[in-house]
Amino acid sequence: MTSPPTARAPRSQSWGDTVFGWLCQSAGGFVLAIAATLVLVLVIQSWPVLSNPSKFRLLTSADWNPEKDSYGALVFIYGTLATSLIALLIAVPLGVGAAAYLSELAPGRVRKTCAFLLELLAAIPSVVYGFWAREFLAKQGLAPLFDSLGLPNVAAGQGILAAGLVLAVMILPYITAVSFDVCQAVPRSQREGAFALGSSRWQTIWRVVLPFARPGIIAGCFLALGRAIGETMAVTMVIANSSYLDFHLNATGDTIPSVIAKELFEAGGVKKAALVALGLLLLAITLVMNIAGRAIIGWSSRPSARPGRRPIQIAEGLQAPAPRTLADVEASQRKAQRWDTVMRLVLACCQFATVVPLFLILGYIAVRGVPGVNWDFFTKLPNDSPGRGLSHALYGSVILVGMAAAFAIPIGLLTAIFLAEYRTHRMTGPVRFVAELLGGVPSIVIGIFGYALLVYPFWGNEKWGFSAWAGAFALGVMMLPVVIRASEEAMRLVPNSPREASYALGASRRQTVLKVILPAAMPTIITGVFLAIGRVAGETAPLILTARGSQFFPRSLSDPTPSLPYYIYDFSKYAPGSAEIGLAWTAAFVLVTVVVLLNVGVRLIAGKRVVAAARAD
Amino acid sequence: MRTRLLTIVFLSLSVAIGGGGCSPSSSSAPRINAGGATFVNPLLQKWSGEYKKLKNAEIDYVSKGSSYGIEQMTAKTIDFGCSDAPMKKEQLATAKEKGSDVIHIPLTMGAVAVVYNLPEVGEAKLKFTGDVLADIFNKKITKWDDKRITDLNAGVPLPPKDIVVVTRAEGSGTTNIFSEYLSKVSEPFKKEIGTSTKPKWPQGVIGQEGSDGVAGFVKGNVGSIGYVEILFAKKNNLGTALLKNRDGEYVGPEADAVTAAAEEAMKEKPTAEPYSLHELTYSLTNAAGKKSYPISGISYAILFAKLPKDKGPTIVEFLKWAVSDGQQFGKELEYAPLPEDLRKRAQERLGQVTFE
DSSP states (O other): OOOOOOOOOSSSSSSSHHHHHHHHHHHHHHHHHHHHHHHHHHHHHHHHHTOOHHHTTTOOOEEEEGTEEEEEOHHHHHHHHHHHHHHHHHHHHHHHHHHIIIIIIIOOHHHHHHHHHHHHHSSOOOHHHHHIIIIIIIIIIIHHHHHTTOOOOOOOSSSSHHHHHHHHHHHHHHHHHHHHHHHHHHHHHHHHHHTTTOOHHHHHIIIIHHHHHHHHHHHHHHHHHHHHHHOOOOHHHHHHOOOSSSOOOTOOOOOOOHHHHHEEEEEEOHHHHHHHHHHHHHHHHHHHHHHHHHHHHHHHHHHOOOSSSSSOOOOOOOOEEEEEEEEHHHHHHHHHHHHHHHHHHHHHHHHHHHHHHHHHHHHHHHHGGGGGGGGHHHHHHHTTTSSOOOOOHHHHHHHHHHHHHHHHHHHHHHHHHHHHHTTTSSTTTHHHHHHHHHHHHHHHHHHHHHHIIIIIISSSSSOOSSSSHHHHHHHHHHHHHHHHHHHHHHHHHHHHHHHHHHHHOOOOOIIIIIIHHHHHHHHHHHHHHHHHHHHHHOOOOOHHHHHHHSOOOOOOSSSSHHHHHHHHHTTTTSOTTTTHHHHHHHHHHHHHHHHHHHHHHHHHOOEEEEEEHHOOO | OOHHHHHHHHHHHHHHHHHHHOOSOOOOOOEEEEOOOTTTTHHHHHHHHHHHHOOOOOOEEOOOOOHHHHHHHHHSSSSSEEEEEOOOOHHHHHHHHHOOOEEEEEEEEEEEEEEOOOOGTOOOEEEEEEEEHHHOOOOOOOOOOOHHHHHSSSTHHHHOOOOOEEEEOOOOHHHHHHHHHHHOHHHEEEETOSOOOOOOOTTTTTEEEEHEEEEEEHHHTTEEEEEHHHHHHHHTTTTEEEEEOTTTOOOOOOOOHHHHHHHHHSSSOSSSSTGGGGGSSOOOOSEEEHHHHSEEEEEEEEEEEOOOTTHHHHHHHHHHHTGGGHHHHHHTTTTTTHHHHHHHHHHHHHHOOEEE
């Protein structure tokens, strides 16, 4: 009775597909909009100063004295550059050496362990680095050093050198990871060629691998420099805050992010505009670094014949060199052997020096933090007596990170689908570019963004005040690029054949994505998401400007909301032996434990090296 | 298998987070959002605890420095601010533009102690004149065994160490009180640095955030000198200096010495700005009287004269309590309680606040 189903006419597109496509597109558009708003807000807020460079001389004067209407920021620019350059000077040789060791010399197990340790080092929150640097590096390392060098004790070890050193430790894992990746990308044939010509290991590394990897390493350095320049918390805590140009070894100073973190709160009018202008400058510098780094990577990874650097010209009438005597050859071989042994050792030492800080930091935090871990810490408030704790900060952190994740994961995932599955769309290029740049935006700039947009909205008279909304928004913006990157990479790893099979069966794009691609990519995506959560859980700079902190449990999402990193920062200032600094150590220990567990756990479950996802570039 | 495991972990976490976010918090007490000076922070935290027990209202005070209190109060991101430096003319004008007139309510009085970390000195208390102190903070005296210091402290073993000078990194009312004193006693200091919540200190002077930051730094680093409200010094067992006051006596930062200074200072109405702009503000620095401690100050609550209807009454009620019954808690925290007369006038002033 029933008539056979008629072959359906080739549908145009079901509404579900249309909506899905539209969702993905608008997620991509949202990322563009966020970035545009960010720049716009900063420009509007700093316009009073930007529009009048001859009056405020932001970039031409070193006299920062807002009380007297003097806004020269050269001191902060100098501090930012000096600390970053010190960091690069130390971290680049060490990082490249460590990467060469890991890539070319290390046995498999050592390589795996070291890669894991480096990832842990990269996962430690910057406020914890700062805390450690202040209490350990400055007080017990640099202060005695300056003393023995006969330098005047200006700041008990704090200052530009201390900040540079802690930055070096922070960007080391980053440089090592990038350099390791590019070393690994050197074709096998190059190495084999070198060995076939009788090169020792060291000669191969020095003459073949590193020159081949050079563009990638340089690009990595640019990206690392971008990070170092934007770093806020760790630097703020050890820079010793003085506004003078000082070129001594024990100089104190200040950096752009640090001065923003300290003074934006209490600034109004011109001073606020000047500080936001500094934020804009910081944004510009980091963007230039990022674009330069990316351009170098793009340029170097283009397949091209590599012409020899010095083309050999055979002049006419040139005599072939006399064959070397056997003794000569043996002598040079022995020399090469000796060098080889020495340099292998040096490279291994580089690797060792790279992971030592991890143990110093974890050990020091454990020693100081473990005694304070008790039930009170998790259940009491800081003003309670007897027994003090940070329960409200734990609670606030969970809320903030949860809200940030709820904001960033759907948008990030949709954007990633847009980037990976709608490759022909003309918006994918700009969206990918902007998302990558967004990942390089310094956290303090995102803090200013949240502050200007949600705490202190500049368009209306109504001030919304510090709130969980603002904090979660700032964290979400930080998290977004990481989620996009991790998800897109995961989806790209899905082989093309299931995709093609799905389309061949007549599935629409939505069905293919939801039923085929996402399930296959899900483990990697979730891994990436967890690592992103671990990263933002330790973020401090955006929070001090948005969620601020509170003595009580937040009751609604529009209350100022306390968080663990905020309290580490706030209480780390207290005197040695006080109850507050004890809480700060315990909080640091708890935070690091959570982050490390998250990293270890995800890796154990996923069983893969996912450093790419952990890097927010 | 892995996928499922990860998904389960993820989902359960999301549920936990979601549940945490939605769970209603216990109390429905009104909450007042305040912030500013670190000078009064210990007392305000104490008040916060006591007042919660008493009236079930929560005072959420965040100490970030006096400039923060002024700026954020003006921006209305906090309900009231605290500052040890009265607002200046321009600040008042900005505030008037944004809302209404601003009133200053004195909360308590305290001494700004000069603190140092010199194990060699032991229990002995260092003595300074204003002049010498100004030159230390102006980096003209850089060694502890400088002749000008040893002359004042005969018999005290002063080491040949560098003086590490610590100030506040952010705008601070304590700094304002301190630099006001030094400007009053040293002409060169007045000319080169002057009175300010965040003056441009000479090169080689470092900054730390908050009174706790300064006290913490001094406590942790031998050879350093700084200035903090007296409680921060007592709490951390720091050495505090005796200062030569206007009448030539060496006085320590005790509550009684602050009261003595206040009595002298309040004898006449101040004529100099910014104190003359407000009703209840007085400059206590370098006051006359044999018993007066020269670096004393008053901490004020600053609030709009017109407050919003919902939170306004709670704020006023709390402040009325703070300047009356609340004063008893000041003593144990080393603050000097407000004189009776000032308490009464503060109450009256609070009565003039209107709600809209």
